[in-house]
Amino acid sequence: MAETSHPHQITGAEILIRSLEQENVKFVFGYPGGAVLHIYDAIYKQGHFKHILVRHEQAAVHAADAFSRATGEVGVALVTSGPGATNAITGIATAYMDSIPMVVISGQVPVAAIGLDAFQEVDMVGVTRPCVKHNFLVKDVKDIASTMKKAFHIARTGRPGPVVVDIPKDITANFAEFVYPSTVEMRSYNPVTKGHSGQIKKAVKLLLEAERPMVYTGGGVVLGDASELLVKLVQALGLPVTNTLMGLGGYPSTDKQFLGMLGMHGTYEANMAMHECDVLLAVGARFDDRVIGNPEHFYNKDRTIIHVDIDPSSISKRVKVHVPIVGDVKSVLGEMNDLVLQEKPQQSPALKAWWKQIEEWRGKHCLNYLNNNGFIKPQYVIEKLWDVTKGDAFVTSDVGQHQMWAAQYYKFDKPRRWINSGGLGTMGVGLPYAMGCQFAYPDAQVACVTGEGSIQMNIQELSTCKQYHLPIKVILLNNRYLGMVRQWQEFFYENRYSESYMDSLPDFVKLAESYGHVGMLIEKPEDVEGALTDAFAMKDRFVFMNFITDQKENVFPMIPNGKGLSEMILAEDL
Amino acid sequence: MRHIISLLMENEAGALSRVAGLFSARGYNIESLTVAPTEDPTLSRMTIVTSGSEDVIEQIIKQLNKLVDVVKVLDLNDGKFIERELMLVKVKATGGFREEMKRMCDIFRGRIIDVADGTFTIELTGSGHKLDAFIESLDKAAILETVRTGASGIGRGDRILKV
Ligand SMILES: Cc1cc2nc3c(=O)[nH]c(=O)nc-3n(C[C@H](O)[C@H](O)[C@H](O)COP(=O)(O)OP(=O)(O)OC[C@H]3O[C@@H](n4cnc5c(N)ncnc54)[C@H](O)[C@@H]3O)c2cc1C
Numbered sequence A: 001m002a003e004t005s006h007p008h009q010i011t012g013a014e015i016l017i018r019s020l021e022q023e024n025v026k027f028v029f030g031y032p033g034g035a036v037l038h039i040y041d042a043i044y045k046q047g048h049f050k051h052i053l054v055r056h057e058q059a060a061v062h063a064a065d066a067f068s069r070a071t072g073e074v075g076v077a078l079v080t081s082g083p084g085a086t087n088a089i090t091g092i093a094t095a096y097m098d099s100i101p102m103v104v105i106s107g108q109v110p111v112a113a114i115g116l117d118a119f120q121e122v123d124m125v126g127v128t129r130p131c132v133k134h135n136f137l138v139k140d141v142k143d144i145a146s147t148m149k150k151a152f153h154i155a156r157t158g159r160p161g162p163v164v165v166d167i168p169k170d171i172t173a174n175f176a177e178f179v180y181p182s183t184v185e186m187r188s189y190n191p192v193t194k195g196h197s198g199q200i201k202k203a204v205k206l207l208l209e210a211e212r213p214m215v216y217t218g219g220g221v222v223l224g225d226a227s228e229l230l231v232k233l234v235q236a237l238g239l240p241v242t243n244t245l246m247g248l249g250g251y252p253s254t255d256k257q258f259l260g261m262l263g264m265h266g267t268y269e270a271n272m273a274m275h276e277c278d279v280l281l282a283v284g285a286r287f288d289d290r291v292i293g294n295p296e297h298f299y300n301k302d303r304t305i306i307h308v309d310i311d312p313s314s315i316s317k318r319v320k321v322h323v324p325i326v327g328d329v330k331s332v333l334g335e336m337n338d339l340v341l342q343e344k345p346q347q348s349p350a351l352k353a354w355w356k357q358i359e360e361w362r363g364k365h366c367l368n369y370l371n372n373n374g375f376i377k378p379q380y381v382i383e384k385l386w387d388v389t390k391g392d393a394f395v396t397s398d399v400g401q402h403q404m405w406a407a408q409y410y411k412f413d414k415p416r417r418w419i420n421s422g423g424l425g426t427m428g429v430g431l432p433y434a435m436g437c438q439f440a441y442p443d444a445q446v447a448c449v450t451g452e453g454s455i456q457m458n459i460q461e462l463s464t465c466k467q468y469h470l471p472i473k474v475i476l477l478n479n480r481y482l483g484m485v486r487q488w489q490e491f492f493y494e495n496r497y498s499e500s501y502m503d504s505l506p507d508f509v510k511l512a513e514s515y516g517h518v519g520m521l522i523e524k525p526e527d528v529e530g531a532l533t534d535a536f537a538m539k540d541r542f543v544f545m546n547f548i549t550d551q552k553e554n555v556f557p558m559i560p561n562g563k564g565l566s567e568m569i570l571a572e573d574l
Numbered sequence B: 001m002r003h004i005i006s007l008l009m010e011n012e013a014g015a016l017s018r019v020a021g022l023f024s025a026r027g028y029n030i031e032s033l034t035v036a037p038t039e040d041p042t043l044s045r046m047t048i049v050t051s052g053s054e055d056v057i058e059q060i061i062k063q064l065n066k067l068v069d070v071v072k073v074l075d076l077n078d079g080k081f082i083e084r085e086l087m088l089v090k091v092k093a094t095g096g097f098r099e100e101m102k103r104m105c106d107i108f109r110g111r112i113i114d115v116a117d118g119t120f121t122i123e124l125t126g127s128g129h130k131l132d133a134f135i136e137s138l139d140k141a142a143i144l145e146t147v148r149t150g151a152s153g154i155g156r157g158d159r160i161l162k163v
């Protein structure tokens, strides 16, 4: 310890802990190491938050990320320097791509050792720069408190995102007085919240006069907690609505005005309506390439686009929009609702005709699947999961076909219930995401829908789940393939299944049991519902359900790469 | 089209790398980039010369504004502005070259700032075009070394970029 203690001075590590306390942090997900030993010692002595010891730093960041997705609060992870820090990168990039507010604290070698290739030194600020909203290297113990205040402020305001705070070891041992700022003033950072009233008026007028209106909403509605306002607006105007993968639950999926998810694996009706509409209201969605397909094809039809987003750089990035509205969803939708309320809109004949057209598209029942070949259909498992959990579970997923089936067949009626990696598409998030949700809501039903490829990317977390008695239910849709890769190889590489078959899988039942969990093997369609019921009845047990599914099932509809929204391949086409 | 973007950012370690990283990560062109502290030492002023379609330039401005350390961004091409760059050129100054170099230097209003045995070093300020023109008009064989600062830009009249 460098300096001696003055009466009101505490160590940097203690300042860090007190800062977290000031931010009302309830959980810190982390893993110790040399550079953070002072911090861990301060954690040992405190009683304000719970530290969750994971088995790999990537999982710490994913769990903190899911905690945030499920609650709306800022997630917090703590890792050591060097390998601890680099292990965290995938987690940070995953959160960044989906705009999740997080603060990741990393240890660093002592200030004097920086730049000397010291043991476990890595330039964390440099390495994370492209995948954080912002990052800090704290070089003076006096700056810890104000930096933490800024980090939380930046993470949660504007377009949210992860912030890294890198703290050299000696800084956590030095002494300073603890003063936590009550406000943040940054001349360089003042995100807009209120939308332009003139533009909002124009938008409402366009929607009222539209003949074929359509609403497309994304993660921004979930992140901005604006679901209720969205429902109000959409229902007052009688509009059709679709959600992106990240926006699911932002509008209740079981409502008749909901057309399902859109995009590469979206429904026929959502994609057709998106393509054929004359006025499109996009809210908190970023016209991703997996959503509108080929932008040139999208331009084939004329439509007026209104785009509400808090980040100006999301607007007119991939698709030119006509009425940009920069602002917070809550504020903008609130204002739109007020204007609509004054209008008392009636359903126009044009809107009636538009709905008739939409019902025709819906009549294709594009999500129907054949369930008669004796194998367990993955879609069926998800439908039964919905039944058994009464549509009210937190569902996390990994990345692959199982992710798409979960998105298509579990009808999310509430926001923050569907927790998955959309932007980065990170295999391995499922189990740590389930952990984050279960910590946030200990009594809730949490299901992790996964594949045998993905689950093995963070399988070590079964041990964490045991330590903290997390009653998660793993729904493994085991197709013995990297199914999403195999599907592309089937469609676009003439069935050359290059390295997409999974050989030598573990006996997942025994594996789960070896960690002290319950394992179940389900091989027949008629056993699916009973097994799920049994598993969810074990309210205090972690249950690993290995469903042996139809190996070559594919995800439909599908827009092939480079094609447009109306160029879907449907199951019935094959 | 070529655009000159001026920006003010917090004068903090790593600030430059955030801007440079943004341009490389998103594949934007950088023709030149200059940076130095301002009269307020907590602020750095940067001039970036870039090129791209109007859509790309719009994204560049938005992305720069999004950087947490950036205080203000101005696309100088949105109005009237002045652009200046400094160049130092070391040239051969032997025999016939000696008079020729002095003459060219006068025509372009440069200054000879170092005279040595057989070489001159010329200082020249102006727009990028003017500096290019100077180089063009010299005998290639006479040029020993050149160094340019990259452009600095400022708005005309009451176009002021300040916090
Ligand atoms: C295998 C796979 C397949 C996929 N297939 C599909 C598919 O078929 N369909 C699909 O939709 N996606 C699909 N995706 C996901 C896709 O890659 C994108 O992640 C997703 O479409 C982006 O969703 P979003 O547009 O809602 O944006 P998000 O990434 O959720 O971004 C949110 C937007 O809202 C803004 N915002 C945030 N907060 C606020 C606020 N308070 N107020 C206003 N605005 C705010 C942000 O600035 C941002 O522009 C797939 C991913 C994978 C891995």
Ligand SMILES: Cc1ncc(C[n+]2csc(CCOP(=O)(O)OP(=O)(O)O)c2C)c(N)n1
Residues within 6 Å of the ligand: A398, A399, A400, A401, A402, A403, A425, A426, A427, A428, A450, A451, A452, A453, A454, A455, A477, A479, A481, A482, A483, A484, A485
């Ligand atoms: C970390 C990572 N590596 C590779 C990929 C590419 N990828 C996307 S889906 C997929 C297959 C996933 O297989 P599995 O988990 O078994 O799910 P399935 O598609 O079979 O349902 C792969 C390899 C990825 N998304 N993430």
Ligand SMILES: [Mg+2]
Residues within 6 Å of the ligand: A400, A451, A452, A453, A477, A478, A479, A480, A481, A482, A483
């Ligand atoms: Mg699989």
